[in-house]
Every structure is written in structure tokens, then in C-alpha cells.
Amino acid sequence: MRVSDFDFHLPPENIALRPAEPRDRARLLEVDPAGNTLADRIVSDLPTLLRPGDMLVFNDTKVIPARLDGLRRRPGGAGAAIEAMLHQRLGPAQWKAFARPGKRLAVGDTIEFGENLSADVEEKGEGGEVTLRFSLKGAALDIAIAMVGHIPLPPYIASKRADDARDREDYQTIYAKADGAVAAPTAGLHFTPDLFARLDAAGIARHFVTLHVGAGTFLPVKGEDLSEHRMHAEFGIVTAETAQALNAGRARGGRIIAVGTTSLRLLESAAAPDGTLEPFADETSIFITPGYRFRTADALMTNFHLPRSTLMMLVSAFAGYDTMKAAYAHAIADGYRFYSYGDASLLWRAPC
Structure with missing residues (x-):
């Protein structure tokens, strides 16, 4: 078929x-x-x-509130807005994520997701997939993600309205x-x-x-x-x-x-x-x-x-x-x- x-x-x-x-x-x-x-x-x-x-x-x-809005920081380069959708935990400080726009990222870039949370891009895959190593790990990382993350509403909802407390x-x-x-x-x-x-x-x-x-x-x-x-x-x-x-x-x-x-x-x-x-x-x-x-x-x-x-x-x-x-x-x-x-x-x- x-x-x-x-x-x-x-x-x-x-x-x-x-x-x-x-x-x-x-x-x-x-x-x-x-x-x-x-x-x-x-x-x-x-x-x-x-x-x-x-x-x-x-x-x-x-x-989990797995959608993170961040800003790419690169030495000597301009910042760029990045959305990361976490989808697979690899370790206490590592996640695989789908980044958008992925083409703006390179291995070695740092993404800041808030005042106390950042992540380095360790690998890039196909379709915008990246491996991120966060500045926090374990329970501390989970708490930080819960504070700054958004509920990952499906695209057909997110394109029509923002997530809110009800979600x-x-x-x-x-x-x-x-x-x-x-x-x-x-x-x-x-x-x-x-x-x-x-x-x-x-x-x-x-x-x-x-x-x-x-x-x-x-x-x-x-x-x-x-x-x-x-x-x-x-x-x-x-x-x-x-x-x-x-x-x-x-x-x-x-x-x-x-x-x-x-x-x-x-x-x-x-x-x-x-x-x-x-x-x-x-x-x-x-x-x-x-x-x-x-x-x-x-x-x-x-x-x-x-x-x-x-x-x-x-x-x-x-x-x-x-x-x-x-x-x-x-x-x-x-x-x-x-x-x-x-x-x-x-x-x-x-x-x-």
C-alpha cells in the first residue's frame, strides 16, 4: 500500500x-x-x-514540559532563537531533541534556555535531531526543565493557540x-x-x-x-x-x-x-x-x-x-x- x-x-x-x-x-x-x-x-x-x-x-x-525555547550563543556570532523538543533521555545530563530551525545549529554551539539552564550541542543528526548536554543533571535538570519548559502540544493545536496553565x-x-x-x-x-x-x-x-x-x-x-x-x-x-x-x-x-x-x-x-x-x-x-x-x-x-x-x-x-x-x-x-x-x-x- x-x-x-x-x-x-x-x-x-x-x-x-x-x-x-x-x-x-x-x-x-x-x-x-x-x-x-x-x-x-x-x-x-x-x-x-x-x-x-x-x-x-x-x-x-x-x-513532561519538553518544549524549550532558547537562544543560541556562539563565540563571535549573533544569537538565534531555537526551539528544542526533547524526545529521548540518554543520561543524567543528556537528551536527544528535535531542534527548530536545526540548520542554525552546529556541534559545539551553546543554547541558553534561561538564566540557570543551558546546553551544548554534542551531535547533529538528520531532520533537525541533535544531542544536547545540559549544564545541570539528574533531579536538578528535571526541576529546571519543569520550570522553563512548555507542554509540547501537537503542531495542529500549537499553530492555533499558545499553551497555557490548563494544558x-x-x-x-x-x-x-x-x-x-x-x-x-x-x-x-x-x-x-x-x-x-x-x-x-x-x-x-x-x-x-x-x-x-x-x-x-x-x-x-x-x-x-x-x-x-x-x-x-x-x-x-x-x-x-x-x-x-x-x-x-x-x-x-x-x-x-x-x-x-x-x-x-x-x-x-x-x-x-x-x-x-x-x-x-x-x-x-x-x-x-x-x-x-x-x-x-x-x-x-x-x-x-x-x-x-x-x-x-x-x-x-x-x-x-x-x-x-x-x-x-x-x-x-x-x-x-x-x-x-x-x-x-x-x-x-x-x-x-
Whole structure:
């Protein structure tokens, strides 16, 4: 298949700039490939759509204020404004980042991000990627980044408004605990304490994995040939306890519902060929496209994704290409809100 096969036109008014209030009042499009049906619901309906013994799998990564605005300082040269989007921690004082404009930077340059924080450019890669060594390290660096950094809103929001204090709460799941993401696992943004309580009462279990979502999630797919695209690696953890609980739940007839594409990609990375989940603590760069045979999740809850994106390819692989074309056409026509702060879908896996 070609990248253009995953293109579609989205009217600007369908792009959500703020989340629904309360979060679980967002719309939910249930997509059943087996029955070839679409059903308009809301997220708070979820306990009635699942059954006792089912297992929701959430990504508990926590978004850090990873967008830094700085000024390049070079001996004998003029300063230049630089934006650095941190995306992978390499050590106590080192981060990989996407710099914009990257062409203004050279190895050895210093970027000042505030009165008490600076970084030297140690390496330059492709696409504006740089390796930065900061003047602080460890917890001191984390505190400084939290003070001067901005919540890294996706480009389709950031181009329309600046981030503000609300985003520090809105762009974070209520169960986030593991610092390291520079993009939110957005399907999880819909969950509230009340919804968790009703899921508990319905006998639906919750399990947590960790995948630190990188800025690479915003990068477009270059070229037309899917086989030429390479995903940026992201670090993920599935504990032995979680793997054992999910395997036992499936043995009892429970279904796995991945909350978000990040949870699903991590589960697939941790699965043995027979679908048994194993402990995992490593980087994954899994790229899922139509034709992929899923081994873990029975359903996927996810938001509506960008055209021509790797996530659009993943959902097409999961529920079927034609099914997702019809689902997105319905969502656009019916005024669903798209992307990170938008509405959600509940996709049942297409029959093999």
C-alpha cells in the first residue's frame, strides 16, 4: 500500500482545541468490523460495552514540559532563537531533541534556555535531531526543565493557540506517574475517577504498562512507500506482574482492550509468537501496517488520527482498511472532534 491510501480531507472545524468537559462526555464511535456496524455513543457508555472479566490496558507515562525555547550563543556570532523538543533521555545530563530551525545549529554551539539552564550541542543528526548536554543533571535538570519548559502540544493545536496553565492538567491522564513522555497517550485523556469507579463496579479490570511517547509521533511519513519508513524508538515496560495478570485473564475468557495505540504497540512488542505476554523493558520501534497479524488485544480505544500518519495505518491494520475509511467518513460527516483533545473510537479487531 502507499501512504496516499491513508489520506483524507478533514475540515478545520473538526480539530479539537480543548477537551470535552467532563472528559468522559466525549463522543465514542464503536466500530465492529465483524458486524460491519458503526454506533454513536459517548465515552461514559464504556462499562456497558464491555463485560465482566475484560481488561483495560493503560499507558501510565507522564508528559513532561519538553518544549524549550532558547537562544543560541556562539563565540563571535549573533544569537538565534531555537526551539528544542526533547524526545529521548540518554543520561543524567543528556537528551536527544528535535531542534527548530536545526540548520542554525552546529556541534559545539551553546543554547541558553534561561538564566540557570543551558546546553551544548554534542551531535547533529538528520531532520533537525541533535544531542544536547545540559549544564545541570539528574533531579536538578528535571526541576529546571519543569520550570522553563512548555507542554509540547501537537503542531495542529500549537499553530492555533499558545499553551497555557490548563494544558498542564488537560494534556495529562489522571493516572500518569512515570515521567518521560513528550506526547500524551491521548485515548487515556477521556478517563475520569467516576468512570473508573463504574468500570470497577462492572467487573472490568485495569492494568498499566509504560511507553514513553516521543516527539517522533508527530513526524510525517516521508515518501510513498511504507516499507521505507522507520519509526523512532521509544522505551517501554511491561512488568512480569502485568504480563502474568493479562495472560491469566485471557485464560479465563477475558478480553484485552488496549487504551491507546501506544499501549497496543507495546503489548505487541512484548508478545511471544503464540500471543503469550512476556515481561518487557526495552526500546520498541514496531511499525504496524495492514497485513499485520495481531496477537494480543481484542479491542482498541483510540482517538481519531492524522491523515497519512503511522497511527492511521495501525488502526486500518486493526479494524480493516475499508472499515476505517467508512468510520472516518462517518465521523467527519457527523461532526466528531479529531486528534489529541478530540473524541474517541472503540475498535473491535477485524476477524482474521
